Amino acid sequence: MNFFFLLVRELKYFTNFQNKMYQFLLFFQPLMFLAIVYFLQQMRGGVNVEKFVVASALISMWSYVLYSSGSALIAQKWSDTLKLLIAAPVSLFQVILTKAISNAFIALLSMILSFVYARFIFQLPVGIQDYGLFFLSVLVLLFSLSVVGMILAIVFVAFQNVFDYQNLILIPVLLICGVFVPVDSLPWVFRAIAFVIPMTWGIQGVYETLALSPQMFTTMGIALLISVVYFLLSVLIIKRMEMVLRNHGSLGAI
Amino acid sequence: MILLNKFGFTYLSYKALYSFQTLRLFILFRILDPFMHYLFFATLVSAIAGPDYLSYVVLGNVVFYTGRTMMINFMSMFRGERQYGTLELNIASPTSTFVIISRKAIVPLLDGLFVLIVGLIIARLLFGIELPVEQFGYLLLLFVVTMFSLLSFSLLFACVSLLFSNVNLFLNFMIASFQVFCGVNFSVSLLPGPMEAVARVLPLTNSIEAIRSIYQLENNAIRPLLLNELMVGAAYFIIALILVNVMERLARRQGALFKNV
Numbered sequence: 001m002n003f004f005f006l007l008v009r010e011l012k013y014f015t016n017f018q019n020k021m022y023q024f025l026l027f028f029q030p031l032m033f034l035a036i037v038y039f040l041q042q043m044r045g046g047v048n049v050e051k052f053v054v055a056s057a058l059i060s061m062w063s064y065v066l067y068s069s070g071s072a073l074i075a076q077k078w079s080d081t082l083k084l085l086i087a088a089p090v091s092l093f094q095v096i097l098t099k100a101i102s103n104a105f106i107a108l109l110s111m112i113l114s115f116v117y118a119r120f121i122f123q124l125p126v127g128i129q130d131y132g133l134f135f136l137s138v139l140v141l142l143f144s145l146s147v148v149g150m151i152l153a154i155v156f157v158a159f160q161n162v163f164d165y166q167n168l169i170l171i172p173v174l175l176i177c178g179v180f181v182p183v184d185s186l187p188w189v190f191r192a193i194a195f196v197i198p199m200t201w202g203i204q205g206v207y208e209t210l211a212l213s214p215q216m217f218t219t220m221g222i223a224l225l226i227s228v229v230y231f232l233l234s235v236l237i238i239k240r241m242e243m244v245l246r247n248h249g250s251l252g253a254i
Numbered sequence: 255m256i257l258l259n260k261f262g263f264t265y266l267s268y269k270a271l272y273s274f275q276t277l278r279l280f281i282l283f284r285i286l287d288p289f290m291h292y293l294f295f296a297t298l299v300s301a302i303a304g305p306d307y308l309s310y311v312v313l314g315n316v317v318f319y320t321g322r323t324m325m326i327n328f329m330s331m332f333r334g335e336r337q338y339g340t341l342e343l344n345i346a347s348p349t350s351t352f353v354i355i356s357r358k359a360i361v362p363l364l365d366g367l368f369v370l371i372v373g374l375i376i377a378r379l380l381f382g383i384e385l386p387v388e389q390f391g392y393l394l395l396l397f398v399v400t401m402f403s404l405l406s407f408s409l410l411f412a413c414v415s416l417l418f419s420n421v422n423l424f425l426n427f428m429i430a431s432f433q434v435f436c437g438v439n440f441s442v443s444l445l446p447g448p449m450e451a452v453a454r455v456l457p458l459t460n461s462i463e464a465i466r467s468i469y470q471l472e473n474n475a476i477r478p479l480l481l482n483e484l485m486v487g488a489a490y491f492i493i494a495l496i497l498v499n500v501m502e503r504l505a506r507r508q509g510a511l512f513k514n515v
Binding site: 035175 | 286290303307426427430433439441
């Protein structure tokens with residue numbers, strides 16, 4: 001019950017119009033990228049616009065998850081409420097999980113908004129052939145994003161300086177995960193990194209569902225498998241974090 | 255002594271309000287971050303419009319990133335003064351407000367210039383965009399004109415930002431608008447008529463077209479473009495000057511400057 005209560009509170013907080021920090025990411029950023037796609041496709045005929053409409057949505061989704069989940073715990077640390085979370089009747093794991101899930105679902109809202117803008121403002125085709133399959137692949141992507149969000153929350157709170165480099169993480173991840181250029185065309189070093197990021201498979205799954213590729217179920221399966229591994233790993237780390245916090249009253253030891 | 259006082263003021267302002275105090279952060283945010291930005295848009299545009307547009311986009315983004323840096327710097331400067339309650343003290347000081355702002359502007363100006371030069375070096379070394387040595391005179395002229403127009407607009411932008419309770423949203427919105435309106439990734443001639451008219455009165459638009467022409471990626475005449483940019487810059491400079499004076503008069507009359515925010 002606490003879990004759902006927390007989830008609803010998180011969703012309400014981040015979709016609140018008073019929360020101006022995220023208004024740009026949710027409402028304006030998709031407009032900017034779609035405008036760029038709209039004018040660029042006029043420069044060259046025969047562009048697969050559908051892929052780039054989805055890519056615009058993915059950029060917004062990733063930006064939102066990076067900034068919101070990444071700062072989820074560090075913001076608590078700064079406002080000195082992290083200790084209160086430890087004393088709360090719900091576990092730290094549940095708190096982080098609700099934040100990661102709610103952020104992933106708001107990222108979905110950003111995707112839907114991107115599609116609405118694309119269809120009704122820019123008159124660009126979204127190109128979804130099978131809505132059921134597409135929704136399934138988006139669910140898998142959301143799971144990957146939630147897991148990545150949990151990891152970001154942990155990393156950012158454990159290493160304070162990482163927060164300074166948030167902007168520097170945004171773009172490399174988009175490039176490596178194959179949002180624009182297929183992962184297979186990257187140099188082997190980046191390909192190796194890409195294959196261990198759950199989002200890479202989630203994104204590939206979405207693109208393959210758009211093209212109704214026969215490999216889509218395999219890709220979605222791999223995305224789920226890798227995400228589950230990271231999920232279990234993050235559960236262990238959060239438990240350890242909670243223990244350190246209870247014993248030392250601070251997170252400096254991590 | 256006079257010189258020492260003048261530069262001391264600029265140095266103190268830099269130490270108090272400039273966010274990158276360490277060399278490591280400076281390298282990360284003034285070399286690596288712009289490189290990531292150019293790489294991102296180069297990949298995006300190459301994927302949609304083809305690799306032929308890589309040079310076109312990188313050069314557009316080099317100028318855009320310079321503008322972005324200056325706007326953020328100016329806005330942070332005003333936000334810092336507002337946050338720490340020293341904005342009113344500038345007005346109460348016996349030195350003219352405009353002179354105070356001008357001295358503080360030296361740091362954002364140098365920072366912007368550094369970003370522009372580093373951007374062109376990145377374009378040469380990492381994207382293989384050849385520097386046109388024979389057009390060096392025009393390139394120098396472009397530096398001067400672009401810096402002036404960006405400085406003028408950033409000053410106006412920072413003054414206007416004082417009207418907003420959440421300046422970050424305003425800043426992000428403006429930066430995103432510039433990305434679309436100033437022809438950073440595509441030619442402004444693709445914009446519908448009224449949007450193109452807006453683009454023509456924004457800073458950067460003419461500079462971006464001029465730099466592409468200097469690099470021989472477009473065939474526009476360079477001098478008229480630079481002259482237009484200079485006129486746009488002068489117009490913003492005059493408006494900013496008027497706005498600073500109005501702000502000063504209002505503050506003196508009311509004894510406060512945006513205290514309710």
